[in-house]
Amino acid sequence: MPDNQPLPVPLSALEHYDYCPRQAGLILLEDAFADDVATVRGTLAHRRVHDPGHETRPQVRTLRALPVWHVELGLTGVCDVVEIRPDGAVLPIEHKSGNYKPGGPADVQVAAQAMCLEERMGVSITTAAVYSMADRRRHSVSVDEPLRERVRGTALRVRHIMETAALPAxxxxxxxxxxxxxxxxxxxxxxxxxxxxxxxxxxxxxxxxxxxxx
Structure with missing residues (x-):
């Protein structure tokens, strides 16, 4: 990897870190992810979402399992669902099996997806969404500057864990x-x-x- 390129940070690690830095460290450094009832339920619920492809409905084109990246921030990952409207508006939608918590870790992950899509598609995205399978609702997320700064800061802290190989407390x-x-x-x-x-x-x-x- 060129010296001027930051170490790639997985988008999923941003959510893990925002929830618990040590959880992110265990997954990144020790590949120590463990399943329970909730994670298995989420995996099963994501199966259809994570099948790559696209579909077209009236007025909306839907892309699934879309690879994205952000060169400057060194982010890389996959968007669950991306909707493209006739006016060119792009809406990333992160799917979660559990309840949605406003301002929680899922907001960081979907905002990072929005920032990656902006770089890939050359668009401006001010709104994203988190779909909660628990209540079967979409929850709107404002991709404003404070949330973007939260994404940037989290990416730096995750990368520090990867570079130093030091587990957080x-x-x-x-x-x-x-x-x-x-x-x-x-x-x-x-x-x-x-x-x-x-x-x-x-x-x-x-x-x-x-x-x-x-």
């Missing part, structure tokens, strides 16, 4: 209960490591020498 909070990688991550064990190390050091610290009687 565990979150050890409410996110861990919903994470399929809880067992491999061991957040509660590692979150208390500083206290454990301190107690261990105290246990084995040599005390004052004693004089023993013959």
């Amino acid at each position: 565990p979150a050890a909070d409410s996110r861990c209960r919903r994470c399929s990688m809880n067992t491999g991550c061991m957040p509660k064990v590692l979150a208390g490591r500083t206290r454990f190390d301190r107690l261990l050091a105290q246990l084995y610290t040599p005390g004052p020498e004693r004089e023993w009687d013959d």
Whole structure:
């Protein structure tokens, strides 16, 4: 790879990092992704969406599993669905199996897709969407400057993990209960490591020498 080209960051890693930096690190550095009921449900629900191809409906052309990239930011990945309207407007739609959380990690991922599409298609995209399979609704996402800056910052932080191969510290909070990688991550064990190390050091610290009687 040329020296002036940044290390490619997968679009999916942006969402993982925004949810939990350690989760992103485990997936990127150790290929440690683990399935649970929610992730399997999402995989099954994505099967049709991820079949490459396109279809045309009245007034809308739909592209599926569209490869995209952003040279300057070093992003690469695949858009679930991209709709192209007669007026040339382009709408990326990220599909999620669970409930949609406004301002959550999915917004970062779909905004990054929008930025990639802008570079690939030479268009301006101000709106994206997240389709929640839980409520079967599209949720509109405004691709404004604060969200774009969030994408840029997240991409830099993900790339730092990849370049340094250093795992972020565990979150050890409410996110861990919903994470399929809880067992491999061991957040509660590692979150208390500083206290454990301190107690261990105290246990084995040599005390004052004693004089023993013959």
